[in-house]
Amino acid sequence: MAAHRAAYNTPTHRSRPRGQRARSRARLPALPHSGNVTCFSLANGVNLYVYANPSSPSVVVNGYLEVGALDEPSATKAGLAGFVADCLMRGTQRRTYAQIYEQIEAVSASLSFCSGMFTTSFFAKSLAEDLPLMLDLLSDVIRCPTFPESEVAKERAEWLTDLHERATSTSAMCGLVFNALCYPEDHPFHYATDGYPETAQAITLDDVRQFHATFYAPAGMAIVIVGAVKAEQAHDLVTAHFADWSAARPARSVNLEVPPIAERRRKHVHIPGKSQTAMLLGRPGPSQLDPQWLACTLMNSVFGQFGLYGRLGERIRKEEGLVYHIGSRFEGGLGPGAWNVYAEVHPGTVDRVVEIVRAEMRRIREHKVKPAELDDNKAYFVRALPLRMETNEGIASQILNMVRFRRGLDWLLEYPDRVYAITAADVQAAAQRWLDPDHYVLATAGPEVENGASSAEGFSVHVDDRR
Structure with missing residues (x-):
């Protein structure tokens, strides 16, 4: 194995001066592994993984919740999981939509969500000194969104615009047809995770709020923090913002077996x-x-x-x-x-x-x-x-x-x-x-x-x- 690991640092441009190659290798962070990734598990099922990179002034928070399109009640609600994720930052019990973005932009940070078939992912980046703010915002929008009616309506309009653009894209429409051909109608992969115009119109505000109340929960949540932060500090912050979250979600029962394709x-x-x-x-x-x-x-x-x-x-x-x-x-x-x-x-x-x-x-x-x-x-x-x-x-x-x-x-x-x-x-x-x-x-x-x-x-x- 030692010889293969050494291949990671083997330069591919032989013309580069030897000293410059050595300096470039020295700047590369060590590969993450069990010896330098610190793991914590909270009692409610949240799992935290911390990798300290003191050479960087920034910090990244990446992770996911175990909620996605698999949890949608039926094909008539296709796109609901993604719509809920897109609406999370439209307002909370403590912050309006404008206040959320003002606080993020004031420190030149970023925060985003993306929902897929199995999970809803989140990503945040900021200077290390602003990590407390970013975890506070992350906890707030995940746990306490209010889904204001006017803001949800704006998000729906953007969704419908995206779907209209999708209908003019050869690659996107080809993908929709391909999945419909590959997977039977009773299989979750048959349907688009971003929904269809008719489902975007049919999903109600009550659907959005009920989906969040039912399926957003801490069990299985993974949080990875990388950057100029100590493991103990990251643990204390995550504990402060997520340890008292006690929501529970129903267990999944989905058959993902695919019948073989026996024709063209x-x-x-x-x-x-x-x-x-x-x-x-x-x-x-x-x-x-x-x-x-x-x-x-x-x-x-x-x-x-x-x-x-x-x-x-x-x-x-x-x-x-x-x-x-x-x-x-x-x-x-x-x-x-x-x-x-x-x-x-x-x-x-x-x-x-x-x-x-x-x-x-x-x-x-x-x-x-x-x-x-x-x-x-x-x-x-x-x-x-x-x-x-x-x-x-x-x-x-x-x-x-x-x-x-x-x-x-x-x-x-x-x-x-x-x-x-x-x-x-x-x-x-x-x-x-x-x-x-x-x-x-x-x-x-x-x-x-x-x-x-x-x-x-x-x-x-x-x-x-x-x-």
Whole structure:
């Protein structure tokens, strides 16, 4: 492991003077691990993780609450969790909307919220001396929002504007159709976490207040604090603002199993005024809790990421000249997000691009990756990781990911060995499990297709057209 850890600090630009390389390495913060991340657990279920970085004048607070779109009562309320999160800072029992932002801006700080399928995340940044204020604000807006009717109406208007803009975006609409094709109507992933115009109009003020009262609770809350702060100080502040929070939420009971796709499904969405077609081709994939996750991401790097978009970029962009940008990704988080290939293409070349993608899927399934190609991708994985932790934000994000995906706080120290241990057979096994050139979903959005067709011959279409 020592040799692999040393690779983190190996310079890639050999022309840089030796002394300058040494000084640059000295400025990099140490990798967070169980020996330098201090952990605290409050009796009500709040978990705090503190990483002291005294070389930085700032402090970052990053974390999440276990509340999200999974807790929405029905598809007719799609987007409710996100709307509640967006309304948190519209006013509290102690502060008006204007006062919240005046206090944040007076110290050049920031505070924001974002809700997803499983959790609602928060992020704050300020100078270290303003950490007490930021935690006071964070506690206030999470625990005591009042959701003033006039402010909620303004937030709804902004939401509807965003949805109107989404309807004109080929990539966004392609994503909606792709998820509707991938996941059945009784699966949470079938629906957009940011909702639809009809749900945005249907959600009431009572819905907003009831959702917050029912699901916002301290159990499972994670708070990561990184910067010029001592662990004891952070603990005292978090305890003062959150230890007496005693709300409880109902347990989740959601089935996230996805039935296998046993055919090809295809649908096109016509968006007037567009010259390019956005396309997504793929199928449901693993969650990040899957033991095969790291091998999957390495396989995907070979297939559609590394070196200007991997094999897909080499074949479809460089050799064929059919696209400017193409790639592939796994979208899994705590649940089974999709694996897909994404591209912007000329409408007349969609079928040709699809055939090449399918051919490359067969190749990576049937033939093991060559050692040189695999080694290049492994080296990229190992060298890229520390670059994501040059800032307090990057460090906090990595700690939060270790917590969220239950990896243990020594994951980053173990990461090089884990990457280098992946074999060509592991990569092939990941491709054979998750990539299927014969059974997949193809969603496209853009100019109207010839004859107004929404599916190609030989494809069966299963999609909720009410969207």
